[in-house]
Amino acid sequence: MVAVRNRPLMRISSSDLDSLMSALDVSFVTLTECLVSSGYRLDMGGINVPGIHYNLSGKGQFIVGNEPPIDIVPHTLIIVPLMSSFRIEVAGENPSLPLITVDGRAQAKGQTISGGTIRRFVAGDEESPEVLLICGVFRTSYGSATDLFANLAGPIVEQFDSADMLDTRLEMALKELVAQEVGAKAMSAALLKQVIVALLRRSLSSLNLWVERFSILSDPKITRAFADMAARPGANHTSNSLAQTACMSRSAFFARFTELIGRSPMDILRDLRLRQAAQQLTATKLTIEQIASNSGYGSRSSFVRAFRKAYGNGPTEYRAEAQKKNPSGRTEGAEASELPDSSAS
Template identity: 60%
Template structure:
């Protein structure tokens, strides 16, 4: 008998988490694989999203069962995972597929990569992107993923249209193209995480925040209102846990103590306000939940290696770092795709 999912995050808390989530592309590509071909892709230090536009075949990640690809199949591949895409020929007894190294045939145009295996009509067309989905430098939502996420969507979900629009935005290189493409990718991530409310698929249980509703409620409150007067005691009360139980559960789920996470969330908010508005620094300090400018400045300097006023000047000049290029995410965002070494697939 099929049973429903375990008790998980509430729709209200998931909504708050999704509003606060930052999503950015590392790279976006279009992959075309002809019948009888196999496209092998190397490792990248970021999760990958692969949406099958048309055709059939399979995606094979080392150490995991092959994933059948049909139109509108979406696969999220864990970071640092080499994989291969096989066109439908393997179903017809073509055991010796012609293998193409994706790193060698990739053609870059602006921020788009085009990767093709075979020179005939493609059997499989996928839009593939590596991305960063995080809460500032505090929590990388997909960073600890160790097994693929697989969901079958339908034509009416229009995810193919959304991803093609993201490609078009990046190709256009118009003002705001990066922001628009990131927004479109976030729409896709929202589609996936919505399914965590009802899906029986086991991938839902791989996200600590999605399977622990008490800690999720607290984290959602912190992420949506970093400047609130949060303390360990108030957060524990909001989770309906004792202080010690809350601390243990929070670290287990999130990976860091709550006050460390809160500081990072506050610095992200402060950087955004310094970057995008003319809010006086004193107001930024208050909005961040700090009572004194000196304590705020110390925390900000530790995060960004510059004072708030210096950061605002750098932002005006277009040279200020963003919160997602700090701490846990520097490798994910800045590292180029690793040179591919063909793995031994089982």
């Protein structure tokens, strides 16, 4: 038998991944610039959300915790797990000399530019850095407790090129945050989602095995069922129907799903339904009864009880509060604090 080399591992079908991409929420967008000159090292700490780092120009090395150094060139994209420290290094002209270390954490919030809306971390000469990265933090979720990147154990590294236009999207997101116009938050989140989608799309052709680090994506059978739930939360899903979608017995499906996701299928389905309901309450003029039906609830009363338990307010109050915050009717996307309470049932 002849070994086939350089063939991507098609672990997840394109249709399942497409459903997951469509249902994915991106929020908590904060972007910064990191500039490092030749002969310098920028040392940064970790925070409790994943980080995204895209190299716009120059060559250097990116080190996450105790992981091996990652060579970065223009269009290198790196996702850093939450609570992971990292540093960016650029060798000097004389390799025998030690690098000058700048502690980014000591810069507190970094230098503010553009009226204080954007942070910039600098190691060396700000006017002529060797490498320039757009860095940020984000959340990607399918409900209150299903974060795609939450359980990521190691960095994700993919090399793109100028034709992919990820640099353009991130620079546009940065400009949106600088301008602070109406809808800037929603626009920047939408642009960042395009970058995340490009990364997930790459998983279909990548030779790297990073996709298996995602609990949701590590088992194609569970992914298929989860994708169906995310794409059609209001459908008449049951434990049996989801198990059939996954081509598993009910007990095996329940156990495997809970092992990977950390919560039961019906708990996750409830979150997805209530998230859809919250979005429709703020973005449409549908009646409460219509939204309840769209979200898979058989009666208004059962929907109102579940929604109130999750959000602290009933649907009517939630809609009124959202209209007060945004009278123009434009939706800015759900904040992490606006996602349903994972303890609700």
